Amino acid sequence: MKMTWLKAFLAVVFLICAAATPASDAVAGDFPDKPVTWIVPFKAGGGTDRWARVLSSVSLDVLGQPLRIRNLPGSSAVRGWKYMLEQPADGYTVYQASPTPVIALKREKNPPLKPEQVKIVCFVSAFRNIVLAPPGKPWSTWEGLIKYAKANPGKLTFGATFSELSGTALAFNSAGVKVKLVPYSSTSDAVTDLLGGHIQVAAATESTALTLVPDKAVAILNGTKMPLSEKVSKELGNPPHATALGYKVINFPRWIGVHPDTPDEIVAKLSDKIGEMLKQPSLKKIMGKMGEEIIFVPHKDAQAQYDDIVKGVSEAVAALN
Amino acid sequence: MIDYAALGQAIDIVFQLNTLLWLLVGISVGIGVGAMPGLQASTAVALMLPLTFTMPLGSALGLLIGLYKGAIFGGSISAISFSTPGTPEAAATVFDGYKLMRAGKGRKALLTALYSSITADLASDVLTIMIAPMLAIVALKFGPAERFWVMMLAITLIGSLSGDHLAKGLFSAAFGLFIGTIGTDPIGAISRNTFGLWWLSDGIPFPPMLIGVFAMAMVFNELLNPPMIDAAKDQARKLAENLLKKSEGLSAREFFRCWKEISIGFGVGSFVGLLPGLGATAGAFLSYAVARYASPSKGIGSGKIEGIAAAEAGNNATVGPTLVPLLAFGIPGSATAALIGGALVLQGATPSPRMFELFPHVIYALFIILIVGNIANLGLGRIFAFAYAKIGEVPKQYLIPVIGIMAIVGSYVYEENPYHVLLMLIFGLVGLVFRLCKIPEAPMVITFLLAPLAEENIRRALLIGGGDWVATLMNSPISIALAVLSLGSIVFSARVRVYQRIAEMRASELGDLRE
Numbered sequence: 001m002k003m004t005w006l007k008a009f010l011a012v013v014f015l016i017c018a019a020a021t022p023a024s025d026a027v028a029g030d031f032p033d034k035p036v037t038w039i040v041p042f043k044a045g046g047g048t049d050r051w052a053r054v055l056s057s058v059s060l061d062v063l064g065q066p067l068r069i070r071n072l073p074g075s076s077a078v079r080g081w082k083y084m085l086e087q088p089a090d091g092y093t094v095y096q097a098s099p100t101p102v103i104a105l106k107r108e109k110n111p112p113l114k115p116e117q118v119k120i121v122c123f124v125s126a127f128r129n130i131v132l133a134p135p136g137k138p139w140s141t142w143e144g145l146i147k148y149a150k151a152n153p154g155k156l157t158f159g160a161t162f163s164e165l166s167g168t169a170l171a172f173n174s175a176g177v178k179v180k181l182v183p184y185s186s187t188s189d190a191v192t193d194l195l196g197g198h199i200q201v202a203a204a205t206e207s208t209a210l211t212l213v214p215d216k217a218v219a220i221l222n223g224t225k226m227p228l229s230e231k232v233s234k235e236l237g238n239p240p241h242a243t244a245l246g247y248k249v250i251n252f253p254r255w256i257g258v259h260p261d262t263p264d265e266i267v268a269k270l271s272d273k274i275g276e277m278l279k280q281p282s283l284k285k286i287m288g289k290m291g292e293e294i295i296f297v298p299h300k301d302a303q304a305q306y307d308d309i310v311k312g313v314s315e316a317v318a319a320l321n
Numbered sequence: 322m323i324d325y326a327a328l329g330q331a332i333d334i335v336f337q338l339n340t341l342l343w344l345l346v347g348i349s350v351g352i353g354v355g356a357m358p359g360l361q362a363s364t365a366v367a368l369m370l371p372l373t374f375t376m377p378l379g380s381a382l383g384l385l386i387g388l389y390k391g392a393i394f395g396g397s398i399s400a401i402s403f404s405t406p407g408t409p410e411a412a413a414t415v416f417d418g419y420k421l422m423r424a425g426k427g428r429k430a431l432l433t434a435l436y437s438s439i440t441a442d443l444a445s446d447v448l449t450i451m452i453a454p455m456l457a458i459v460a461l462k463f464g465p466a467e468r469f470w471v472m473m474l475a476i477t478l479i480g481s482l483s484g485d486h487l488a489k490g491l492f493s494a495a496f497g498l499f500i501g502t503i504g505t506d507p508i509g510a511i512s513r514n515t516f517g518l519w520w521l522s523d524g525i526p527f528p529p530m531l532i533g534v535f536a537m538a539m540v541f542n543e544l545l546n547p548p549m550i551d552a553a554k555d556q557a558r559k560l561a562e563n564l565l566k567k568s569e570g571l572s573a574r575e576f577f578r579c580w581k582e583i584s585i586g587f588g589v590g591s592f593v594g595l596l597p598g599l600g601a602t603a604g605a606f607l608s609y610a611v612a613r614y615a616s617p618s619k620g621i622g623s624g625k626i627e628g629i630a631a632a633e634a635g636n637n638a639t640v641g642p643t644l645v646p647l648l649a650f651g652i653p654g655s656a657t658a659a660l661i662g663g664a665l666v667l668q669g670a671t672p673s674p675r676m677f678e679l680f681p682h683v684i685y686a687l688f689i690i691l692i693v694g695n696i697a698n699l700g701l702g703r704i705f706a707f708a709y710a711k712i713g714e715v716p717k718q719y720l721i722p723v724i725g726i727m728a729i730v731g732s733y734v735y736e737e738n739p740y741h742v743l744l745m746l747i748f749g750l751v752g753l754v755f756r757l758c759k760i761p762e763a764p765m766v767i768t769f770l771l772a773p774l775a776e777e778n779i780r781r782a783l784l785i786g787g788g789d790w791v792a793t794l795m796n797s798p799i800s801i802a803l804a805v806l807s808l809g810s811i812v813f814s815a816r817v818r819v820y821q822r823i824a825e826m827r828a829s830e831l832g833d834l835r836e
Binding site: 049071180 | 512672
């Protein structure tokens, strides 16, 4: 009798273990078996929104399920992040963002969440931070700017959005120069003031820089870790690369994340599938037309790079203050 | 200099069946989206953008510009019909539009909005085509200090919107100023005045606030005076008959009577559209304020077509000039310009300073579609105006619950945020208190809109100027001229008030003598 009970008990334990062990594999194997909610924490029409919509155009072919895009802007993209954390950790709620919410959270005294409260699925792209100056000025080259800024400490005015300002502040710190940092709410406002001569230097993404160089502006520095492609670098007049100059700067990736408790198998599968989506010819064609570069960093590398970025942002925010 | 070969190519692109059909689709969808409070022109354009990925240039531009133009007119439909601005740009239209609607002149109000919008839009498009590069250079002269003075001039002009009691107007403006500071400090990027609520860190969004102040406040006000049930039954019986009646239209004479207000709207709107960051809502309010200021005897604000003409011309005249920075420098001047820029990039015509040289046919096609879009909007707009004008005949006891539901749904769909519904209800109560105490809402709305922009610019200007106030604020002849104009408007406004008071006292003395 005792043996029967023991056998029955062991059988139940075995069944539970057997059911539990392949569970995550089974979950990952079936994943996704329903539409995936894709949180865009910015308004419709922006860069992140465009990325999400282009990804959704190929999701049915690759993922086998559609992406339900939800624009949840607000609180510097933190509202969408909070929403993602309130959903089950099953990989069916995905959050796509840029460094904006990380910077916002690092600037807050009492942030509603920590930048670490996410599991990074992958990076899909990144934008470089190009420092622009008007042509024909003493600061129209990086060496000229350093010389001018050292001779006139705190006089040179540099305008950019908070993301770009944070990144470039690190480059200025590394170069040992002091400039006046002027925050703008959008890159276009900063560039307009640069063209009007109201500020002396500005930072912009490479796509904006490409429209202005060489007629209206000179690209004097690539202020990110990532080098420019050979073609873009040539079109921008081969600006020096901050990393090559030995400066400590950060990257600005477009990252995709999920709830921090999501099983690793699901995250890895999502990462693989997104990588596959990025290889689709229709997606590549549209992104090429939009001037967006596809830079895929899978889950296994992206998490470490993200942690590094969070650290860099903390230092940049300290430099801004 | 007109490039005739490129112009011919552009005409070929535009006058194709596909382009014209997509333009009509865009306008029809746009009017529907704009009439729904909370959904904005830029949202409509953004959501339809993926459709354009595979379209040829003409069809893509036709759809996007149609959507934009339709949504702007759609915004005025709900502003006039339900006292609920469908888009923030239409908020200034509520003041006179809804009063006309309730007076049974809905069709007249809607047609005034349509005709004045199209006239100002067309004129601003032509102006942009003729002198876009020159306008772009003028726009660049306005740096942070100059932009600050433009806001100051706008704020001093709202003296004319402060009603009969200056103190109440000032209170309203001060309240708007305070709520405008809620959110993230534009320079330090640190939350302030948020009462510890993280969801207020982006500040109070404009659409839910407007819907609360204009629509929900009216619903609350009506709830304080519930109609008699018998009267409701009686009115219900008459509803079917009323809906069959033709609402009073707009005569050519009445329309031409508004020439002054449309001209003001065109001038103010074109100027505002050129400056980055201000936008169509500021254009509408500023034009409305200037029109009231210019013709105090016309009674703008008490249900006059001139008020609608000024507001609608002011917001639509920003459309063409908004595209100037995009076409001249590749820098979008507004959210919608950014989306149109995105569509141009997808079509291989990246906006840049060399755009006039590299893609002249694209620029001509864009402007021809803007003009053709106006004409198509006129045709479709008339049909919608006729249909919506019937709403004025609907008894209040049926209309008010509909407005209440639209206000709740509209404030939620804006960003799918339940907190926005809460904010809308709070602002509904604020608006109710304002109504009961006869405090004008316009100064609050305009300072709420302009004060954060003014703060951002003055603080940026001071950063650039090294903290020297005089050197910063008087940095250029433009700044000095705008400062003088601001001061002049305060002095002029005060003098007008004194003369009005003297005239009222004389009139009352004469009345006493006659008695």
